[in-house]
Amino acid sequence: MDYISVNKENMTPTQKKLKVVFADPPFGRESKGEAVTESPNLGILYIIGYAKPRLPNIEFYYLEPFLSMEEHVEKVREIKPDVYAISFTTPRRDLSFETIAKVKELRLDMLMVAGGAHPTIDPQDVLKNTPIEICIVGEGEETTAELLKKIQAKQPVTDVVGTVNLQKNNGVRPLLKDIDFFPAWDMIDFENYDIAVSKKKRMAYLLPIRGCPNYCTYCSNPVWKLEKPWVRQRSPKNIAEEINYLYGRGIREIYLRSDTFNVDIKWCLEVCIEIEKLHLKGMTFQCNLRADKLNDELSQKLSDIHVWLVHIGLESANDRVLKGIGKNATQADNIRTLELLKKYGIKVYGFLMLYNAWEANGKLEHETPQEVNNTLEFARKCLSENLIEYISWSITNPIIGSKLHDIAKKFDIAAYNVKIGNCMRLPDVSEQQMVEHVKQGMILQLLNGIQKGMITKKNKRAAQKAAKILNM
Numbered sequence: 119m120d121y122i123s124v125n126k127e128n129m130t131p132t133q134k135k136l137k138v139v140f141a142d143p144p145f146g147r148e149s150k151g152e153a154v155t156e157s158p159n160l161g162i163l164y165i166i167g168y169a170k171p172r173l174p175n176i177e178f179y180y181l182e183p184f185l186s187m188e189e190h191v192e193k194v195r196e197i198k199p200d201v202y203a204i205s206f207t208t209p210r211r212d213l214s215f216e217t218i219a220k221v222k223e224l225r226l227d228m229l230m231v232a233g234g235a236h237p238t239i240d241p242q243d244v245l246k247n248t249p250i251e252i253c254i255v256g257e258g259e260e261t262t263a264e265l266l267k268k269i270q271a272k273q274p275v276t277d278v279v280g281t282v283n284l285q286k287n288n289g290v291r292p293l294l295k296d297i298d299f300f301p302a303w304d305m306i307d308f309e310n311y312d313i314a315v316s317k318k319k320r321m322a323y324l325l326p327i328r329g330c331p332n333y334c335t336y337c338s339n340p341v342w343k344l345e346k347p348w349v350r351q352r353s354p355k356n357i358a359e360e361i362n363y364l365y366g367r368g369i370r371e372i373y374l375r376s377d378t379f380n381v382d383i384k385w386c387l388e389v390c391i392e393i394e395k396l397h398l399k400g401m402t403f404q405c406n407l408r409a410d411k412l413n414d415e416l417s418q419k420l421s422d423i424h425v426w427l428v429h430i431g432l433e434s435a436n437d438r439v440l441k442g443i444g445k446n447a448t449q450a451d452n453i454r455t456l457e458l459l460k461k462y463g464i465k466v467y468g469f470l471m472l473y474n475a476w477e478a479n480g481k482l483e484h485e486t487p488q489e490v491n492n493t494l495e496f497a498r499k500c501l502s503e504n505l506i507e508y509i510s511w512s513i514t515n516p517i518i519g520s521k522l523h524d525i526a527k528k529f530d531i532a533a534y535n536v537k538i539g540n541c542m543r544l545p546d547v548s549e550q551q552m553v554e555h556v557k558q559g560m561i562l563q564l565l566n567g568i569q570k571g572m573i574t575k576k577n578k579r580a581a582q583k584a585a586k587i588l589n590m
């Protein structure tokens with residue numbers, strides 16, 4: 119393929135603005151209040167934020183995740199873009215493929231590209247099974263800007279580094295060195311987004327760091343693991359500027375959504391100090407922390423800037439399992455961190471998994487029913503002692519892009535259970551036992567959610583889904 123499907127007649131860079139539609143898959147109006155519509159797609163907004171000042175002759179559009187399929191397709195028909203660029207994760211593959219097919223049926227003269235977690239981890243799947251012509255793998259800012267520049271200049275787009283097409287894999291592009299810029303927040307009406315747990319209504323996500331230094335076996339984070347360094351931090355000043363901007367837009371709660379805020383305690387303290395200097399009245403925060411890197415000083419600072427909720431992947435109450443899945447944190451770290459946060463009045467959203475598996479010395483190892491009981495018991499105790507405020511209980515899914523996916527393939531244990539979804543078939547653990555444990559944790563999660571006022575209208579659908587599992 120050395121053609122460009124963008125072939126508008128008489129188009130020159132000066133005469134006509136290129137129209138580029140970025141799209142999330144359409145989850146439908148009824149998805150409001152679910153995880154998929156908590157935040158606009160930060161990947162897309164970052165690409166537009168980066169490209170807009172560099173490519174002034176391009177009009178960018180964003181088809182947001184809460185649109186219905188009909189609305190999504192209709193908008194593409196109205197806009198008639200030169201480029202249609204969709205972003206999706208693996209669990210949304212089927213919906214995205216359906217969307218791409220429907221958009222293709224419009225028979226518009228446009229280039230169709232895809233990016234994000236799934237096209238990064240499995241571009242061939244996308245290229246072979248959809249009319250997408252180019253997949254952008256990994257970080258998208260520079261690659262997309264170069265691709266669009268080439269389209270504007272009517273040059274071939276087959277050899278752009280960081281892209282894959284059916285004929286050619288152009289390799290991975292080095293990561294951006296400077297990540298001190300903002301997503302295109304000006305395209306967003308925050309009224310359209312809402313998260314299940316927040317103190318304030320006007321809420322936004324913010325990314326202080328890209329990547330994560332760890333490599334837990336079950337985690338699928340392909341975009342940030344293609345190239346080193348695995349972690350890049352923004353400057354504390356730039357983060358504070360973005361917070362100040364969002365405050366000006368009426369945002370009163372920010373979730374620092376990077377995988378781990380406390381990768382580097384010194385830097386993390388500097389960020390908190392810059393935030394403090396802003397003196398933003400009524401602003402609160404949430405963040406993601408790792409349990410192995412928290413001390414008294416940082417806990418105090420987090421509390422000073424009004425971090426009220428911290429999300430932690432505790433995963434399991436068993437050191438054997440934590441070691442096996444490469445968590446690099448022990449049960450003692452988990453407990454110490456929970457106690458430290460309680461001391462400073464910061465609440466915890468604890469994420470727990472059950473029936474994890476890993477490989478050791480060429481053999482398959484997995485969490486046993488007794489170990490799952492330990493985790494359940496630990497969760498109950500932490501909830502009753504107010505060490506944890508909310509829990510999330512999920513069966514381990516060997517998602518593509520994770521080490522566990524390869525392990526599940528090697529030992530042929532990937533499975534699907536109609537009651538609990540994607541999971542694994544583990545030797546010596548019956549399906550019935552697994553379902554039973556899923557139910558027990560779900561009941562705990564639901565009852566606690568109701569008690570804490572979490573089962574509101576916003577996440578009613580999630581509660582209904584959980585109730586369906588419990589009825590099986």
Ligand code: B12
Pocket residue numbers: 140142143153154155156157158159160161162164165183203204205206207208209210231232233234235236239254256257258259262323325329337338339340341342375376377517518519
């Ligand atoms: C914030 C977040 C969300 C937010 C916002 C979504 C978003 N994309 O920003 C919300 C809550 C909505 C969300 C929801 C979900 N998420 Co999420 N999310 C994240 C998280 C923590 C950060 C994303 C991030 O940093 N964005 C910042 C930008 C800079 O990075 P990026 O999104 O990867 O985008 C870059 C590139 O991927 C690329 N790119 C992205 N899209 C596109 C599109 C085009 C056309 C191009 C050219 C390039 C391109 O360029 C971008 C800029 O460099 C990641 C974990 C992680 N660290 O990546 C998980 C992650 C992406 N989510 C994941 C999942 C599974 C989900 C859900 C399915 C969860 C659920 N059960 O519902 C949903 C699906 C949402 C969807 N639209 O499909 C998985 C995906 C795994 C996989 N193999 O697919 C991840 C990797 C978490 C994990 N470790 O497993 N998520």
Ligand code: SF4
Pocket residue numbers: 330331332333334337338339377378431
């Ligand atoms: S689970 Fe969290 S800590 Fe582990 S690799 Fe993924 S993002 Fe990093």
